[in-house]
Amino acid sequence: MSHITVPAGGQKITVNADLSLNVPDQPIIPFIEGDGVGVDVTPVMLKVVDAAVEKAYGGAKKIHWMEVYAGEKCTRVYGADVWLPDETIQAVKDHPVSIKGPLTTPVGGGIRSLNVTLRQELDLYVCLRPVRYFDGVPSPVKEPHKVDMVIFRENSEDIYAGIEYEAGSDKARKLIAFLRDELGAKKLRFPESSGLGVKPVSREGTERLVRKAIQYAIDHDKPSVTLVHKGNIMKFTEGAFRDWGYALAQKEFGAEPIDGGPWCRLKNPRTGKIITIKDVIADAFLQQIILRPVEYSVIATLNLNGDYISDALAAQVGGIGIAPGANMSDSVAMFEATHGTAPKYAGKDYVNPGSSILSAEMMLRHMGWTAAADLIISAMEKAILSKKVTYDFARLMDGATQVSCSGFGDVMIAQME
Ligand SMILES: NC(=O)C1=CN([C@@H]2O[C@H](COP(=O)(O)OP(=O)(O)OC[C@H]3O[C@@H](n4cnc5c(N)ncnc54)[C@H](OP(=O)(O)O)[C@@H]3O)[C@@H](O)[C@H]2O)C=CC1
Ligand SMILES: O=C(O)CCC(=O)C(=O)O
Numbered sequence: 001m002s003h004i005t006v007p008a009g010g011q012k013i014t015v016n017a018d019l020s021l022n023v024p025d026q027p028i029i030p031f032i033e034g035d036g037v038g039v040d041v042t043p044v045m046l047k048v049v050d051a052a053v054e055k056a057y058g059g060a061k062k063i064h065w066m067e068v069y070a071g072e073k074c075t076r077v078y079g080a081d082v083w084l085p086d087e088t089i090q091a092v093k094d095h096p097v098s099i100k101g102p103l104t105t106p107v108g109g110g111i112r113s114l115n116v117t118l119r120q121e122l123d124l125y126v127c128l129r130p131v132r133y134f135d136g137v138p139s140p141v142k143e144p145h146k147v148d149m150v151i152f153r154e155n156s157e158d159i160y161a162g163i164e165y166e167a168g169s170d171k172a173r174k175l176i177a178f179l180r181d182e183l184g185a186k187k188l189r190f191p192e193s194s195g196l197g198v199k200p201v202s203r204e205g206t207e208r209l210v211r212k213a214i215q216y217a218i219d220h221d222k223p224s225v226t227l228v229h230k231g232n233i234m235k236f237t238e239g240a241f242r243d244w245g246y247a248l249a250q251k252e253f254g255a256e257p258i259d260g261g262p263w264c265r266l267k268n269p270r271t272g273k274i275i276t277i278k279d280v281i282a283d284a285f286l287q288q289i290i291l292r293p294v295e296y297s298v299i300a301t302l303n304l305n306g307d308y309i310s311d312a313l314a315a316q317v318g319g320i321g322i323a324p325g326a327n328m329s330d331s332v333a334m335f336e337a338t339h340g341t342a343p344k345y346a347g348k349d350y351v352n353p354g355s356s357i358l359s360a361e362m363m364l365r366h367m368g369w370t371a372a373a374d375l376i377i378s379a380m381e382k383a384i385l386s387k388k389v390t391y392d393f394a395r396l397m398d399g400a401t402q403v404s405c406s407g408f409g410d411v412m413i414a415q416m417e
């Protein structure tokens, strides 16, 4: 039996042959509330978005939200052990724009990540996470305004593929025997007690991600694309990512090696400016972004690196309370905050709804509803400057008035007047 109620009066967003969107004035947008603080941030996000759309278009446009289920709430609606029903997957496939709250993934056992499953099921191979500074946000670095980066995290491969075998299991033993006997792998230090994980990284997966990153740099007039990898150690996965990335830049975008390579450069066909394609090893990158963030703009990286880099960069501009994102294929986009379920704050109307609201802002821009998106950005800027902020900012900001999660949403809406 279906538990999804299709909102009356709404229409589907559709995708044209050239992959552009056809967005009706009354679009249906599916949302997943999310676990943990999802119950706090998602309703605030919906309210702020509705207010911005109403204000921007005076009633001529309206989103018809359609709740679909995944995670803990889903097990209450559909029954025990139903974490991600087929009809949810079908709904987000059929509606090319959707938004989700965070979903819990237990550590060390239990269900595999529903977030990763959704990305894999829909082949949402780009995790796009822009990192920018809002004036007045407390930051641990001296010059947070110099952080202006956009992360393109490969979202479908790497060790997130979930191919792993528990220590001591038959499969782990078989694989260890195969590695040792058939492939000559002699360096397993403790074979009897090793768990094993497989890290697939493909040329196709790399190329489609790097292609999007370079195209983004062209479209948004960015000065560089940096391939971040650990290719000195993992030569045929992370190292191959770097090599395939450079090759793609040369083959498809006409990039030319600088001083014999491997860095290369291309002329932006829109602006005539130079875009540098470069690479850096991930550990060095994590210190460079603190010491010299201006040297980095668009970042293309693999799944695990991108996960770490997302939170690290977010911290430089105020934390994951204000870090938005999108998971995208060529035709489907599912927006979500960078943070997780923050269980200790769940249901307390406490955390910052900013990440979720800014993810919705990205969604509105993706739909071409620029006036509403602009309104959200200006309301966020003014709300922060008014110093009426949630605990995460208030604890580091002189003279702040701490407000609740819903309170911050109301402060934002008041700024739209
Ligand atoms: N896409 C998704 O759905 C994601 C899901 N997860 C899942 O979430 C669960 C919890 O993961 P965990 O590692 O604790 O990471 P979380 O991102 O949930 O929380 C870590 C810390 O970040 C801060 N934080 C998180 N959200 C907010 C917010 N909205 N406003 C202000 N501060 C915030 C809090 O810091 P402080 O304690 O300093 O206040 C919090 O304790 C796990 O099951 C994990 O798998 C994790 C990431 C993404
Ligand atoms: O799937 C999860 O639980 C964690 C995902 C995550 O940390 C991320 O996508 O940034």
Ligand SMILES: [Mg+2]
Binding pocket: 307, 308, 310, 311, 338
């Ligand atoms: Mg993460």
